[in-house]
Amino acid sequence: xxxxxxxxxxxxxxxxxxxxxxxxxxxxxxxxxxxxxxxxxxxxxxxxxxxxxxxxxxxxxxxxxxxxxxxxxxxxxxxxxxxxxxxxxxxxxxxxxxxxxxxxxxxxxxxxxx
Amino acid sequence: xxxxxxxxxxxxxxxxxxxxxxxxxxxxxxxxxxxxxxxxxxxxxxxxxxxxxxxxxxxxxxxxxxxxxxxxxxxxxxxxxxxxxxxxxxxxxxxxxxxxxxxxxxxxxxxxxxx
Numbered sequence: 001x002x003x004x005x006x007x008x009x010x011x012x013x014x015x016x017x018x019x020x021x022x023x024x025x026x027x028x029x030x031x032x033x034x035x036x037x038x039x040x041x042x043x044x045x046x047x048x049x050x051x052x053x054x055x056x057x058x059x060x061x062x063x064x065x066x067x068x069x070x071x072x073x074x075x076x077x078x079x080x081x082x083x084x085x086x087x088x089x090x091x092x093x094x095x096x097x098x099x100x101x102x103x104x105x106x107x108x109x110x111x112x113x114x
Numbered sequence: 115x116x117x118x119x120x121x122x123x124x125x126x127x128x129x130x131x132x133x134x135x136x137x138x139x140x141x142x143x144x145x146x147x148x149x150x151x152x153x154x155x156x157x158x159x160x161x162x163x164x165x166x167x168x169x170x171x172x173x174x175x176x177x178x179x180x181x182x183x184x185x186x187x188x189x190x191x192x193x194x195x196x197x198x199x200x201x202x203x204x205x206x207x208x209x210x211x212x213x214x215x216x217x218x219x220x221x222x223x224x225x226x227x228x229x
Contacts, residue, residue, distance in 0.1 A: 032216055043204050043220030087155050100145055100169045100211060102218055104157040
């Protein structure tokens with residue numbers, strides 16, 4: 001059972017444009033929603049994360065929008081740069097019993113073209 | 115100083131062999147994971163340990179056996195390797211999520227190729 005659904009699978013954006021990646025989750029017990037960035041040949045690294053008590057979190061050009069009622073969250077990359085080209089993963093976890101699970105979406109390969 | 119280190123980075127081996135991948139973290143975390151990333155980049159959890167105790171054991175063939183000699187190390191041993199085992203294996207560590215741990219730190223991965 002895939003608990004976190006991510007789309008699109010791939011995304012091509014012009015330099016300076018806005019990249020948007022969407023995720024939907026099923027388990028309402030999730031209370032931590034991170035986004036990870038992975039460059040080729042490297043391990044994933046935390047980019048930005050949000051908890052469900054806020055609807056938006058911004059760090060530089062990266063913003064997470066969170067819609068608790070719709071069980072959806074998205075990553076927006078403003079002024080996308082070629083250096084942002086990477087694979088992005090949304091994830092979810094929770095603090096209760098069995099909380100060791102950290103479930104990832106299937107990833108979005110972002111290509112920012114000059 | 116690498117936070118989560120895996121060895122080896124590349125591993126090429128023949129079908130039927132037995133191999134091990136080692137992972138060490140110097141972050142003082144209690145929780146460690148093994149993930150498998152296939153050719154489509156999907157990150158699938160295999161195992162999770164907390165303080166040397168197996169917590170999560172997903173549907174993984176029993177040819178895969180994790181071992182945690184102490185909470186800073188989580189090794190993965192694979193018996194009778196098959197072509198389908200070819201993938202990148204990531205080790206990760208995290209402060210105990212039940213104690214507020216959030217960010218997971220990943221190693222650089224081990225690319226296993228079975229020929």
